Amino acid sequence: xxxxxxxxxxxxxxxxxxxxxxxxxxxxxxxxxxxxxxxxxxxxxxxxxxxxxxxxxxxxxxxxxxxxxxxxxxxxxxxxxxxxxxxxxxxxxxxxxxxxxxxxxxxxxxxx
Amino acid sequence: xxxxxxxxxxxxxxxxxxxxxxxxxxxxxxxxxxxxxxxxxxxxxxxxxxxxxxxxxxxxxxxxxxxxxxxxxxxxxxxxxxxxxxxxxxxxxxxxxxxxxxxxxxxxxxxxxx
Numbered sequence: 001x002x003x004x005x006x007x008x009x010x011x012x013x014x015x016x017x018x019x020x021x022x023x024x025x026x027x028x029x030x031x032x033x034x035x036x037x038x039x040x041x042x043x044x045x046x047x048x049x050x051x052x053x054x055x056x057x058x059x060x061x062x063x064x065x066x067x068x069x070x071x072x073x074x075x076x077x078x079x080x081x082x083x084x085x086x087x088x089x090x091x092x093x094x095x096x097x098x099x100x101x102x103x104x105x106x107x108x109x110x111x112x
Numbered sequence: 113x114x115x116x117x118x119x120x121x122x123x124x125x126x127x128x129x130x131x132x133x134x135x136x137x138x139x140x141x142x143x144x145x146x147x148x149x150x151x152x153x154x155x156x157x158x159x160x161x162x163x164x165x166x167x168x169x170x171x172x173x174x175x176x177x178x179x180x181x182x183x184x185x186x187x188x189x190x191x192x193x194x195x196x197x198x199x200x201x202x203x204x205x206x207x208x209x210x211x212x213x214x215x216x217x218x219x220x221x222x223x224x225x226x
Contacts, residue, residue, distance in 0.1 A: 032213050043116075043203050043217030044155070089155065093213055099168060100215065102155040 002027040004092050006103030013080050014111055021106045023090035024072040030092040033073045038087045080110045116218035118204050124224045130192040133221045135204030146189050147203040162210050194225045
């Protein structure tokens, strides 16, 4: 089955700096790659996603890049703010069903 | 819309007791997922349903776990008998259908088995 690895497990940045989280996947058939944000005491929430026919997608301060050849994708957050502090999860799906395989999560801390 | 609703939000029980977690998906969503989240294993998919039918239960840890979806607006995850290693946060999520990948998560049920 699919295996998703995520790095780093923790990341601390100063407010205004950029943050990058990286994931690799094993199943070359995967074609959908979402990123979820989980705040303390809440369920994960989708923040951005990318499909395999696209190399990059941007939504305001958040961008995701995908390299299908290398089987890795990354989340980029620019101009970080304290409210960006949360746990971020990447995931992958083959697209034949909604089943997602999640990475292990990255705890992002944005300091003032 | 109220989003995915889960109950209870917290459950503390003793080893050997039966535990039932409940989920109400978003109205109109046809796919429902049960996840377990622990520090050691992260987010694990336990089972998912499409149109009330279980599609993949390969993530269910053992026979002590069972899940049902008697109708489109309600699902249960039951653990009988419960064990301390079942302590985790259990999330329910729903999506529009099998081809719609965005999953909407509920707030979770924090289960503690003493």
